[in-house]
Amino acid sequence: MTHFGPVSRALAFAAVVVSTGIAVAPAYAGPAEVALLKSYIGEWRGRGTLVGAATESVVCRLSLTQGNQEKINYSGRCTLAGTNLSVAGTIAYVDASRRYEAAMTSNATFSGIAVGQKRGGGLVFNLRERTPDEEGKEMNISSQIALNDDSMSVSFEVVYVESGDSLTAQVPFTR
Template sequence: MITFGPLTRALALAGLLVSAAAAIGPAMAAPADVALLKSYIGEWRGRGVLIGARQESVVCRLSLSQGNQDKVNYNGRCTLAGTNLSVAGTMAYVEANRRYEAVMSSNATFNGVAIGQKRGQNLLFNLRERDKDEEGKDLNISAQIQLSQEAIHVVFEVIYVETGDSLRAEVPFSR
């Protein structure tokens, strides 16, 4: 079993906060699409569990605010076993692509773009990336972020390609 180092745990924390993103081009969205994004503006808090070689508690904060044009900016921070992770970015409905997009950057060298879909009054973002850990081993990274009414639920997983060992985190957020 692999013991997950600080960078791998930081990657996991970055995935937890990818519920929004970093610099998308001009977005011309329908008023309902913009209103749906803006309905999540506010302060969010989450507490969940990270499961890997051992189980650890994760505590997160997320702030969503009005961005330029029809964008929503976010800043977030998670703490896990003395490790802090910060992420920032922007999410928007991009009319040219006819979809929601969230782009993020973090202090853990993790950057990504999540594609969102509207399902009823909910938004569901999916992110799939491939990266390397601090030892150069290949990782498959996936995140699913569901924004629904008064909750945000994040599920994040890191899988070592060579061994199949995994790290999984689930954090529900509320206002």
């Protein structure tokens, strides 16, 4: 069994949080898409649980602000396993691909790709990716970030390919 150290847990969590983003192409969104993105502008706080070999608390803060053109910028910080994870990025609707897309950077040097879809009155970003951790061990990552009215939730699962060990987390956010 793999025993996830603080850095390994933080990197796996970073991979999921960062994976909400991609390099955003120029956006030319219509009024409805822009209005939906702007509805999430504000300060968000989340508290949840990371479950793996041990159970740990995850505490996050996220700020969404108006960016250039029709884009929304975000920056945030999560604390878990005695480690701080910083993230920053941009969310936009890209007419050329007819979807919501996001870009993110982090202090964990991870980047990933996620695509958002409108569901009901909100947005849902899903990601499935395979990437190595800091020790080169392959991880399968599945995550979902749901934005709906005055709530946001992040859920994810990281499975280490070689051992089958996993990390899961649920982090609900409110304004």
